Amino acid sequence: MTVSLSDDQVLVAIRDLVFFHGERKIFDGVDLRFQKGKVTAIMGPSGTGKTTLLKLIGGQLRPHRGRILVDGCDVHRLRATELYELRKRMGMLFQSGALLTDLSVFENVAFPLREHTRLPEPVIRKLVLMKLHAVGLRGARDLMPSQLSGGMARRVALARAIALDPMMILYDEPFTGQDPISMGVLVKLIRDLNRELGLTSIVVSHDVKETLTIADYVYLISGGKVVGEGTPETIAHSDSPWIRQFVHGDADGPVPFHYPAPDYRADLMAAGLGGSR
Amino acid sequence: MMENPFQRLGRFTLEAMQKLGRANFFMAHVLLGSVDLLLRPRLLISQMFFVGVMSVLIVAVSGLFVGMVLGLQGYNVLSDFGAEQTLGVMVAASLVRELGPVVTALLFSGRAGSALTAEIGLMKTTEQLAGMEMMAVDPLRRVVAPRFFAGVASMPLLAALFSMVGVMGGYFVGVGLLGVDDGAFWSQMVAKIDFYDDIVNGVIKSAVFGVVVTWIAVYEGYDAVPTAEGVSRATTRSVVYSAFAVLGWDFVLTAMMFGDH
Numbered sequence: 001m002t003v004s005l006s007d008d009q010v011l012v013a014i015r016d017l018v019f020f021h022g023e024r025k026i027f028d029g030v031d032l033r034f035q036k037g038k039v040t041a042i043m044g045p046s047g048t049g050k051t052t053l054l055k056l057i058g059g060q061l062r063p064h065r066g067r068i069l070v071d072g073c074d075v076h077r078l079r080a081t082e083l084y085e086l087r088k089r090m091g092m093l094f095q096s097g098a099l100l101t102d103l104s105v106f107e108n109v110a111f112p113l114r115e116h117t118r119l120p121e122p123v124i125r126k127l128v129l130m131k132l133h134a135v136g137l138r139g140a141r142d143l144m145p146s147q148l149s150g151g152m153a154r155r156v157a158l159a160r161a162i163a164l165d166p167m168m169i170l171y172d173e174p175f176t177g178q179d180p181i182s183m184g185v186l187v188k189l190i191r192d193l194n195r196e197l198g199l200t201s202i203v204v205s206h207d208v209k210e211t212l213t214i215a216d217y218v219y220l221i222s223g224g225k226v227v228g229e230g231t232p233e234t235i236a237h238s239d240s241p242w243i244r245q246f247v248h249g250d251a252d253g254p255v256p257f258h259y260p261a262p263d264y265r266a267d268l269m270a271a272g273l274g275g276s277r
Numbered sequence: 278m279m280e281n282p283f284q285r286l287g288r289f290t291l292e293a294m295q296k297l298g299r300a301n302f303f304m305a306h307v308l309l310g311s312v313d314l315l316l317r318p319r320l321l322i323s324q325m326f327f328v329g330v331m332s333v334l335i336v337a338v339s340g341l342f343v344g345m346v347l348g349l350q351g352y353n354v355l356s357d358f359g360a361e362q363t364l365g366v367m368v369a370a371s372l373v374r375e376l377g378p379v380v381t382a383l384l385f386s387g388r389a390g391s392a393l394t395a396e397i398g399l400m401k402t403t404e405q406l407a408g409m410e411m412m413a414v415d416p417l418r419r420v421v422a423p424r425f426f427a428g429v430a431s432m433p434l435l436a437a438l439f440s441m442v443g444v445m446g447g448y449f450v451g452v453g454l455l456g457v458d459d460g461a462f463w464s465q466m467v468a469k470i471d472f473y474d475d476i477v478n479g480v481i482k483s484a485v486f487g488v489v490v491t492w493i494a495v496y497e498g499y500d501a502v503p504t505a506e507g508v509s510r511a512t513t514r515s516v517v518y519s520a521f522a523v524l525g526w527d528f529v530l531t532a533m534m535f536g537d538h
């Protein structure tokens with residue numbers, strides 16, 4: 001199922017990644033490759049470490065083993081200034097939006113432009129309005145982040161992530177909290193950004209249907225390992241029990257729904273005997 | 278897992294030392310980032326407004342009352358010796374050397390320091406700092422450095438304001454209500470208050486307290502555990518540690534400045 005790619009087609013390569021949050025092993029030898037100019041989706045149950053993976057790619061967390069190469073640079077061996085240069089070419093849409101709460105919607109989108117360019121004010125204004133228009137929020141430019149709904153905040157964050165025209169965007173759950181219409185718009189926007197600007201996109205999501213429509217390639221992660229990968233067609237028609245369960249949303253199957261826990265019965269009985277919480 | 282008291286002491290000491298080390302790295306980074314502020318003075322100015330100007334009222338009102346109390350207390354003691362003419366000296370010296378810097382620093386930490394800690398802690402909790410990092414903007418330069426320098430620059434000015442209003446309060450009570458001679462009040466003050474010994478030393482104290490209080494405030498915010506409870510604890514720690522640090526440093530500085538008299 002694995003496609004072999006020559007190195008110049010790969011923008012992000014992750015090799016043998018091992019990462020712990022405290023005692024808990026989040027990744028146990030994961031290999032992933034993200035192709036240039038394509039949309040690659042990462043799917044997996046809640047709590048498997050999808051957000052953690054994006055933070056590792058962005059250099060905010062340090063792997064305990066393995067390497068992460070972005071555009072040929074080992075993210076975790078770069079000096080601080082080089083890492084910042086690399087980040088200017090990466091846009092990241094945070095799961096929480098992470099808008100600056102003391103700046104208006106307009107100023108939030110203008111923020112990266114003001115920080116990294118010396119563009120004159122009229123140009124900044126034009127760019128910001130274009131980006132806001134793309135996400136349907138040009139009219140909301142004067143609102144403060146606290147006046148936005150969750151879905152709107154996510155779209156403003158997206159406008160901000162594309163403000164600097166990055167080479168790659170990391171989307172953490174772009175579809176959660178969107179109504180069917182804005183969901184459709186977002187799906188199209190991600191596709192278009194990708195097609196027209198040649199952006200590389202990494203989309204983290206558990207919305208199976210939407211993700212399979214926009215992705216060129218899909219990785220399924222569970223329990224710290226890649227349990228399935230392939231094009232959307234192969235994923236949709238796969239016989240692998242892992243993939244089938246996730247795609248069809250079955251309660252029973254190999255993908256764990258529960259955070260690791262002791263045996264249910266034993267746990268309940270222990271409480272009766274005055275055991276630990 | 279049980280620890281014996283020695284283990285606990287050891288762990289506590291190690292943690293304290295680690296925190297101190299991190300705080301020093303943090304400060305070195307902020308100082309390096311200060312170059313940007315020369316290019317973008319507006320960042321500094323807007324923070325001076327929030328940190329400094331918003332503290333003016335509380336500092337002025339407190340200074341007035343402290344000065345009035347000094348006038349009353351000083352008059353009671355001095356008049357026993359028939360030395361009420363020197364009331365102006367006593368009021369001014371207490372304010373400029375001690376109370377101005379110390380009380381202002383304590384007020385400043387409660388008014389501005391706690392707000393800085395909570396603001397930065399909340400920005401961390403809501404991933405705004407992480408978001409900035411991903412936009413290749415260093416939060417230490419963009420968020421922390423302007424706030425730190427605004428605090429450092431504001432403290433001496435606020436302490437000077439405190440002392441000035443305090444002297445007016447002492448004058449009002451001493452000369453206005455208790456009948457100390459107007460001319461003696463001022464002329465004694467002018468004659469006895471030394472520019473270097475009193476005023477310069479007072480300014481040095483307030484500058485040191487400004488660095489200490491603001492450093493603690495921004496560091497506690499930046500180091501806060503990113504939860505509601507974590508920010509609330511950090512804010513409390515910011516005020517408590519500031520109070521200890523100010524009083525401790527006050528003793529050290531006083532011993533260095535006035536110890537050999």
Ligand SMILES: Nc1ncnc2c1ncn2[C@@H]1O[C@H](COP(=O)(O)OP(=O)(O)OP(=O)(O)O)[C@@H](O)[C@H]1O
Pocket residue numbers: 021022026045046047048049050051052053095
């Ligand atoms: N700061 C942290 N300290 C300790 N553990 C953490 C921390 N952040 C996340 N974790 C743990 O790491 C695991 C992966 O978290 P992560 O946020 O990456 O999940 P996710 O796949 O993005 O989930 P979701 O789909 O719900 O967003 C979780 O089980 C969580 O308990």
Ligand SMILES: [Mg+2]
Pocket residue numbers: 050051052095172
């Ligand atoms: Mg997540």
